[in-house]
Amino acid sequence: xxxxxxYGLIGIGIIGLIGGIWWLFAQPAGxxxxxxxxxxxxxxxxxxxxxxxxxxxxxxxxxxxAATVWLVHYVGGAFFPALHIINFEESMSxxxxxxxxxxMGMMIFMAMFSETGAINWVAFRAFRLANGNAWLLGIAxxxxxxxxxxxxxxxxxxxxxxxxxxxxxxxxxxxxxxxxIPEVLASNIGGxxxxxGDPPSTIVGSHLELSFVEYLAxxxxxxxxxxxPFLIVISWLYRHEFAGAKTEFSPALVSxxxxxxxxxxxxxxxxxxxxxxxxxxxxxxxxxxxGMPPAVIALSGAAILVAWVRPDMHRMLxxxxxxxxxxxIGIFVIVGGLEAAGVISWIAGNIGNxxxxxxxxxxxxxxxIPGIASGIVANIPFTVAALPIxxxxxxxxxxxxxxxxxxxxxxGADMGGxxxxxxxxxxxxxxxxxxxxxxxxxxxxxMRDGVPVVIVTLLTATIWLLIQY
Amino acid sequence: xGKILCATRGGEASYPTQDAVIALAKxxxxxxxxxxxxxxxxxxxxAAPLVVDVESRLxxxxxxxxxxxxxxxxxxxxxxxxxxxxxxLQAELAATAKEIGATIIVLGGPLxxxxxxxxxxxxxxxxxxxxxxxxxxRII
Numbered sequence: 155x156x157x158x159x160x161y162g163l164i165g166i167g168i169i170g171l172i173g174g175i176w177w178l179f180a181q182p183a184g185x186x187x188x189x190x191x192x193x194x195x196x197x198x199x200x201x202x203x204x205x206x207x208x209x210x211x212x213x214x215x216x217x218x219x220a221a222t223v224w225l226v227h228y229v230g231g232a233f234f235p236a237l238h239i240i241n242f243e244e245s246m247s248x249x250x251x252x253x254x255x256x257x258m259g260m261m262i263f264m265a266m267f268s269e270t271g272a273i274n275w276v277a278f279r280a281f282r283l284a285n286g287n288a289w290l291l292g293i294a295x296x297x298x299x300x301x302x303x304x305x306x307x308x309x310x311x312x313x314x315x316x317x318x319x320x321x322x323x324x325x326x327x328x329x330x331x332x333x334x335i336p337e338v339l340a341s342n343i344g345g346x347x348x349x350x351g352d353p354p355s356t357i358v359g360s361h362l363e364l365s366f367v368e369y370l371a372x373x374x375x376x377x378x379x380x381x382x383p384f385l386i387v388i389s390w391l392y393r394h395e396f397a398g399a400k401t402e403f404s405p406a407l408v409s410x411x412x413x414x415x416x417x418x419x420x421x422x423x424x425x426x427x428x429x430x431x432x433x434x435x436x437x438x439x440x441x442x443x444x445g446m447p448p449a450v451i452a453l454s455g456a457a458i459l460v461a462w463v464r465p466d467m468h469r470m471l472x473x474x475x476x477x478x479x480x481x482x483i484g485i486f487v488i489v490g491g492l493e494a495a496g497v498i499s500w501i502a503g504n505i506g507n508x509x510x511x512x513x514x515x516x517x518x519x520x521x522x523i524p525g526i527a528s529g530i531v532a533n534i535p536f537t538v539a540a541l542p543i544x545x546x547x548x549x550x551x552x553x554x555x556x557x558x559x560x561x562x563x564x565x566g567a568d569m570g571g572x573x574x575x576x577x578x579x580x581x582x583x584x585x586x587x588x589x590x591x592x593x594x595x596x597x598x599x600x601m602r603d604g605v606p607v608v609i610v611t612l613l614t615a616t617i618w619l620l621i622q623y
Numbered sequence: 624x625g626k627i628l629c630a631t632r633g634g635e636a637s638y639p640t641q642d643a644v645i646a647l648a649k650x651x652x653x654x655x656x657x658x659x660x661x662x663x664x665x666x667x668x669x670a671a672p673l674v675v676d677v678e679s680r681l682x683x684x685x686x687x688x689x690x691x692x693x694x695x696x697x698x699x700x701x702x703x704x705x706x707x708x709x710x711x712l713q714a715e716l717a718a719t720a721k722e723i724g725a726t727i728i729v730l731g732g733p734l735x736x737x738x739x740x741x742x743x744x745x746x747x748x749x750x751x752x753x754x755x756x757x758x759x760x761r762i763i
Contacts, residue, residue, distance in 0.1 A: 211667060269676065309673065314680075317684040330634075404694060407694070410690045411687070583669065587681070587684075590684065591632060591634050591688060592631070592635070593634045
């Protein structure tokens with residue numbers, strides 16, 4: 155199904171490119187949809203397909219796409235003016251630097267915090283406190299994952315918790331899928347809670363220039379509410395697994411587990427704890443300081459921690475994942491090309507016609523289209539491309555000024571990624587971690603848990619949005 | 624007395640191989656060593672921010688998997704050694720086999736649709752290991 159859709163996208167991409175070339179010769183300077191319209195669409199769809207089908211690394215695909223946009227503009231445009239898509243300076247204005255700096259600041263903080271071993275220590279305490287109750291232990295791990303996802307980010311939560319969760323599952327005699335799959339699902343639900351939790355949240359929140367508190371006040375209640383049906387579904391799906399868990403554990407395994415869950419650097423934990431707390435205070439009081447952007451707070455926290463801890467800066471900068479930042483810049487440039495070529499306004503106009511001026515229908519479309527699409531294609535480029543559509547609909551549909559369509563987009567993009575293994579980076583990473591422990595998580599096996607969770611969480615979110623806004 | 628080196632990732636699919644290699648060690652009165660190789664190349668599939676020291680975490684996971692294998696061997700009266708290495712499986716397996724003076728290398732055969740490796744790929748892999756090390760390599 156997924157391949158069918160993606161091959162369709164590739165087909166449309168190639169048709170777009172061919173259409174652009176044909177149009178170039180047939181109507182080089184005409185009005186309406188000129189060659190730049192088709193070529194920028196073709197580039198976007200091909201990049202989309204390359205990312206979703208894993209033809210190449212996501213960053214390489216985004217970089218190649220951005221370079222193609224500029225090459226078509228400058229080289230092609232030198233011979234045929236109708237090929238002007240967007241110049242370098244204009245495309246830079248489409249890059250949301252707040253997103254880039256926010257992610258970079260949080261990466262520096264996370265890289266240092268993750269060295270402390272604090273998260274694994276908490277997970278091991280949960281193991282002790284659950285006292286052999288595999289269900290209770292699972293609930294604790296899922297809630298912990300959601301919380302870490304909200305305040306660090308979802309991929310970091312998975313990287314920190316999944317290896318230990320596999321060990322815990324093997325110790326208590328539960329299949330690792332029973333803890334790891336729900337942790338992935340919880341990370342994507344929890345990630346919607348804050349502006350720093352999941353890339354679509356950061357992208358939309360930054361676009362709207364929302365403060366941490368403004369975002370949290372709107373999204374935390376719904377994310378917490380969605381955790382309830384999620385926990386019910388998971389408890390039911392794994393009822394036999396949890397009921398059949400061991401009650402007595404191997405002392406050697408528990409000892410190994412305890413050893414792996416120690417605080418590894420207490421001094422660093424104290425410093426990171428103080429800075430983390432300060433960052434949280436600043437996030438919550440940012441409005442008081444003239445609407446200080448979350449990026450400034452994240453970078454300030456990272457700078458203070460670096461100055462205090464004095465790590466090897468070369469190593470520190472090596473730990474910043476530059477591929478992520480380049481990926482985001484590339485995607486912003488490609489989508490900027492789409493906007494400049496008029497593709498986005500054309501799509502937005504059609505969706506506006508489909509909604510027919512109804513805010514209810516537009517809200518449903520804005521949550522379920524990204525919700526379904528995020529399971530099939532990469533949700534970051536999708537969100538960046540959908541933002542101008544939300545802008546258009548918000549400015550044209552009566553009553554949409556309360557930005558409900560943006561909340562719908564965030565919830566759809568964040569939680570919709572739970573339906574398949576390829577829907578989020580968190581699940582891709584979890585699959586690799588499970589394989590390292592000898593467990594192959596198939597596409598269908600993940601969907602068995604993911605699809606029902608997506609249905610109940612998106613239904614809950616839809617009802618909440620329709621009532622609340 | 625020889626020395627058997629068994630590469631394992633742990634997990635249910637590896638238990639039949641572990642049991643077979645334990646039985647082989649017992650039967651031949653050979654020494655037994657379990658090897659786990661941490662390979663983080665799977666992280667190269669996403670642009671998500673990967674700022675956690677994943678290798679260290681997987682090293683701990685690997686050690687845990689090998690403690691499980693060691694317990695399994697001990698319960699059948701066989702003492703075993705555990706080794707965790709970082710890198711690519713082929714290079715690390717060959718290097719470890721030479722270092723510890725292994726006389727047999729054992730790889731787990733694919734077990735059902737959920738196996739991490741496919742049978743044909745595993746046979747090719749075993750052939751390469753045998754060619755590189757000159758040590759008999761068996762798939763169990």
